[in-house]
Structures are given as structure tokens and as C-alpha cells.
Amino acid sequence: MRASILRCTCLFLIATLLAACAGKDEKADEAETAMSALPVSLATARLQPMARTVLVSGPVTAYEEMQLGVEISGQRVTALPVDVGQWVKKGQVLLQLDHRTLDSELAQADASLRQAQAAQDLARMNYERSAKLAAQQLISASSLDELRANRINAEAQTATARAARDAARLRRDFADLRAPADGLVSKRLVQPGQVVSAGTELLRLIRDGRLEWRAELPENQLADVAVDNTVELPYAGQVVAGRIRAVTPGVDAQTRTGTIYADLPTPGPLKPGIYVEGRIVTGDGQALTIPTAAIVQRDGHNYVFTVNDKQQASRLRVRTGQAVQGRTAILEGLKAGDNVVVEGAGFLGEGDRVRVIAPAKAGDAKAAAR
Template sequence: MNYETRVNTVDTDGDVIVEDIIVEDAPAPPRRRWPWFVLAALLLGAIVAFFMLSGGEEEVPFGAAADEGQTQSVTVISPGAASLEGAINATGTLAARREMPVGVVGEGGRVVSVPVEAGDWVRQGQVLAVIDRSVQNQQAASQRAQIDVAQADADLAQANLDRALQLVERGFISQADIDRLTATRDAANARVQVARAQLGERQARNAQLNIVAPAAGLVLARNVEPGQVVTPGSGTLFSIARGGEMELLAAVGENELAQISTGAIVEVTPAGGDQSFSGQVWQVSPIIDETNRQGTVRVALSYAEGLRPGGFATATIASGSVVAPRLPESAILSDDDGSYVFIVDGDNKVVRRNVTVGAISDEGIAIASGLTGRERVVLRAGGFLREGETVRPVAGQ
């Protein structure tokens, strides 16, 4: 765009000359235009923000309602009651159901060989370790010789007695001599019996030199090597799980312990794997540990390669079907007096209700006692309420 301007100039004679000069306008900078999709996004964001700020009922913070004289609203649910498959989750340690420690029974000695390893299956009476018996064999041979000596003395005493009996009829031998020879013969026979008993003892001791399996089962541990000298004080040399049977020692709280009965089916999952093994409760602890208020549930398991004694495992114990309300974890509170919930009565006042929790599942926590399921239970934020406080209940999902 051009425009005209008037300029006054002075010539060389001092006269003022007025001139009209046409000045060209500088080109205008191009006008910036926003892309359509940016404008659409801004418009959509403004609409969403408007509805978020203006829609719904403004929530009154807990504690602020009482200060401002307002009644605060709380979300409540009526859980009802349903038949639930009781399942108790527990953790514990795997172990041999009947673990047999094996040590030195006899006098011990130097170990010559150990023909088994940990993890081997053995039968009853199978030799686990062989102990040198060279000295003991010589002692047994000596006892056999003592039997022969004693037997020879007994034969001689019998022969002397037989001859004396033939002479007594002729009057050459007195009755006192006969009695003496009879006693000598009896003593010789007794020495034979003593020698035989000593040989039997020696043979029994020699038989105990070898360490054998007291029952068939799985060798869990081997604590002896060839060349080692063992004695009755050497402790456990082998550990055997009789029949290879395993068990889980599950720790269960005293409230849940009462719900478990012998014969209940249990699913056991060892740590570090996803394979589960089925077992059965064969013993429920008759006592409760005073320190942690728990009892032990022993779950019998058949042998499986994935079950290793000493390992950690989780268990799901079937506790039968129960009819009980079920609440989310947010509705249940606890203090020194135990677990409780807040309910809203007919006058919209908050009332504390003590409850006993039961099985825990993905759907919630079963309430074993304390609720019928028809109450209006505060769903969450119960920790900010006071018993006797008036509230405005709002039904939750």
C-alpha cells in the first residue's frame, strides 16, 4: 500500500519549497493461522473441564463438614450373604513326614565305603556304610577257639565221671569223689555255654558295624565319607524319609484353625515354580503358639521331585462351604480390640460393629460373625468417622 506525504525543503536562495512525495508502504508480515486440529483439541479440553468442574455433587472433605455444620456423606453397601467355598491361604515349610536319622549303633570304627548318595532310594536293611572289621573278625575267631577249649574240658570231665561211676560199685571210689567229678563236669559244660554266648555277642557286634537302613525310603542327607572314623557320638550320618513321604507344615491363625478338619484337601505350590501338588490334612495342631497366635497344620504329600524338604510353599486349604457376608478390605478396620466395621443405623448414625473375619479371596473378605448382611456398612474412609456421628449415606456399587 502506498501513501502521499508533504515535505518542506529550503533551496539555495533561502526560499521554502513544498513538495508532495509518494512513499511506498513496507509489506505487512503474514498472519499466523492455527491448525484446525489444535483448535479442536483446545475446544474439547475446555468442554471436558467444564463438565468435570460443574457436574456431580461437590464432596465435602471429612472433618470439614463438622466444622461447617454440614452432614458429610459416606458410601455404604449392604453385602448380603452368600454360600462361599471356604478357602484358607497359608504358608509353611516342606519336610519329610517321617524323617529317620541314622547313626552308629555299634562300637564304630573306620569307614571303608559308602555305597549310597543323597537322593537314592534304599530298601530296609540295605547297607549304607561299611566299617572296617578286621580286628573284630580276629576277636570272633578267638571266641570260636575258646568254645573248642571249653568243649574239650567238658568231654574230659564227662569221661572221668563215667570211669568213677564204674569203680564206685567195687568200693574203690567214694561217693564224695563222685560228687566232685560231677561238679567238674557241670562246670566244664557251663564254660562251653559261656564261650558260645561270647561268640554270639561278638558276631552281633560285628553285624552292627555296618550302618544299614532301618526302613525303605529316600536318602535325604549323607554326612559321612570313606576314611572317616565314626563312633556312637558322631551324630546323624544319614537322614531318610520313610517311604519318601513328604508334608507341609503350614502356619495358620487360631481363628482359621478352628475351620480346618482332618482330611481336608489342600493345594500346595512350592516357591519358585507354578506346579501345584494335591495333599490332605492329616493333623491339626492341638496347641497355639503364644508368641504369634498360630497353630500348625500338617499336610501329607506323596513323593514328587518338585517337593524338597526345607523349601517354602504356599497352600490353599479347603474349609467347606459357608454362608457369610463378604466385604472389601477397605470396609474392615482394626484396633487393639480386634476387627470391626462401621454401619449406619436407621437414624443415619454411625455405629461400631465388632466382626470376625474369615477366608480371604479375590472377591473380598468373608465375615465369619458379627454381620447378617442386611446392614448398611461404610465402604471406605471409616477411619475418619466417629461412633454416634450423623452422616448422609450414599449407596455404593
């Protein structure tokens, strides 16, 4: 009897020890699993005020680029006092042609005009004297008519000589190419010594140095844009501000796009020909936003991770909008109040176990894990 009691007691102690060891193993496994889970922090998707914008790319161009040339042919360039990038004033000489022949023609025209004026003065004085004599009936009426005709003929010859002199002076002025307005020399297509012809482009001038930004918008976005909308062009670490000056009234039948023109009062580092993405602010509104760090790009798509009740990560594909001050608008894939992984999101995969901790601790733990 005593042996039976002793045997039962030993069996009970053995079972107790085995249960205790099993419990310790389970707790150790749970602790090991918890330690192997990636520490992450969560953030909540929330609605916040955000300006409605349209993102589109386009080139920076000159508002008005004038193509300059001369109006006479066969003359050689003798002086070219300007170069590309130089600011010029209205009326400033940009190019000079060889004008020796033109000077000679102008001098000859001046001499012809003075000769005609002398003949006109003589004819006028002869007529005036004859008119006095005719009043006293000392000369015939036919003689007076002839003198009157000589005076009129001399006046016509003077007018002809004056017109020829003006034409010669104009041709002489054509030998000096002057700036039609204030502006910036953007291109030079001629060299000193070159013989040029009329109508050939020799220089280009950006009127007043004024630049604009042009962009092609699809018809669904063009309807949201209006004149005076603000434009923001980030470039070279700066944000250049502009304002829409004009919007095409229709769309192209082939491309189904329309063009917007934005003035750039202070272009800063922007230069003609630069292709830059701009943000057109079309109005105020609200958007569902999450921290930009929560968005993971894989396979050309944007994803976020959420955490389920089993502390496992679930991947969701989202469609994003604009990003402002570290937060990105979510257009599809989430709703307000959803929690997404922020710190540690880039290391996660579908179904990975995670451990949610405070943001600062998550950063420290992630750095330690790396």
C-alpha cells in the first residue's frame, strides 16, 4: 500500500515537471517570435486641407523672340558689337554693314536736292518779277504762263530730289541693325566679314527678357485650369512662381490636348529650353493624407502596409496624389482612420510578423536590426 502511494507521488511530480518545462518552452518560443518580429510604427490616414493642383510638364520659352535681319543685300558685316546673353537697349546698334557705297549715294542725293532747290528758287524769282511786269502789261501773257510752268516744274524736280535723298538716307540707315526693343540677345548667326542678304536671320532677341512656361494638358485637366491660376515650378533647389496668362479656348483634334501659357515675372535659374514639371494650383479642398514615408514603391506601383489582428503585415496598393510637407494625398486604396506602417515599411513583405512600438523606438530598433 505504501509502495503504491509512493509510486503515484513520483508520477505526479514527473508530470508536473514536464508541464513546467513545456510551459517554459512555449513562453520562450513566444518571446523569441516577438523578438524576431520587425518593430514598426503606425500612422493614421486623415483628412486635411490641401490645395487642388494639376501636375504637368512643359518647356520654358521666350514670351516673344524676335528674329532680326537686314533689308539690303550684298553688303559685308563690318562690326558686331553684341554677343549672346548680352542685354541691349531699344535703338542700340547690334550690327553694322559696310556703308561706304551708301554714304556716297547719300551724298550724291543731297547734292541733287540742293541743285533742284537752287533751280526752284531761280524759277520762283523769275516768275515773281514777270508777274509784276505783266501787271504793267510790259510782257505778254504767254511769257508769264511759260515762267509759271518753269516754276512748277522746278518745284516738282525739288520734290523728286528730296524723295531720292530720303530713300538714300533710309538705305544708309539699313546698314545699321538696331534693337527694336529692350531685350536679351539669345542667338547670333553671323560673323564679322560675312556678306549677308536681305531677309536672312542674323540675330535673335528675347523681348524684355520675358520668359513663359507652356504645357500641354489633356482635355479633362484643361477644364480645371483658368486664367490667373498660380503655377509653381521647382528647379535647382528653388520654386519659381508664375501665373497663367492664357489658356487655349479649344483642344487639338489629334492629340486631344490644350495649351496653357504662364508668365514668369522672376524666372530665377530657369532658361529658355528647360523642360520642367510644374504644379498648377486650381483651388482649395481636402484630401486624405498619410506620411510620405509610409508609401513603398515596388514593381512600378505604390503600396502601403497595414497590420491585422494577428500582428501580420498586409500590403495594399494605393493611388497617390500630390505631396506637401511630408504628407501625400491618397486618391484610392484607403479611407480615413486606417492605420498604415510608417517606420519599417520598406523592409516588410506580405504576411511578415511585426511588433508595433512608438515611432522613436521603432527608428532605434530598426537601426539596431540593420
